[in-house]
Amino acid sequence: MSTLLYRGHTYEHQPAAQKVCKQLSYRGQEYNTCTEQQPADLHPHLSYRGIGYDKSLEAEEECRLRNDRQSYFSLARRIVRAQFQFADESRTQQLWQEVADRGMDVDRITYLMYGCQFQDDETAMLIADQEYQMKSHR
Structure with a gap:
């Protein structure tokens, strides 16, 4: 003991x-x-x-979507920093590989990178993401 x-x-x-x-x-x-x-x-x-x-299924789905959205925002911000601010090619490739490994929507990440001028602004990212969602569901 x-x-x-x-x-x-x-x-x-x-x-x-x-x-x-x-x-x-x-x-x-x-x-x-x-x-x-x-x-x-x-x-x-x-x-x-x-x-x-x-605790209904709708609330669980909303929570999952919120977490999913934050994952997209986080990865888009990290790619923008690596690719545009630091010009770090190896880190950029690692992040894009992470996008592929996680099965994330590449077009959505690209839209968040180029469709939003300020990736550090949560509201601007949310608006850009909603625009992408509206365009992709047509």
Whole structure:
């Protein structure tokens, strides 16, 4: 067994305690402490301080799109810096290879590079991306 010294006290390593499931009753509601027995969608509509949090598929899709958009913005900015500001050919090739490896839309990256004058401006990038999305969905 290994020992741990923490704030002047010695602690012996112990095996993890076994999880014990309990059936609890509170104000007429029954609760089970085992997470594997709880439904996956226990609270589909949460609210905190007046802000609603929707766990629906639309909300998950919006979150995925937001993360996807940030990935495109980040890579476009990095390519612009490598290609135009630093003229680093090897880094530019690495970044374009990353675009290909991740299966990203090359035309979308190119549009963000050339269709937006200020890649550091989040609003300008968002407008350029929305323009590209409108043109590509026609």
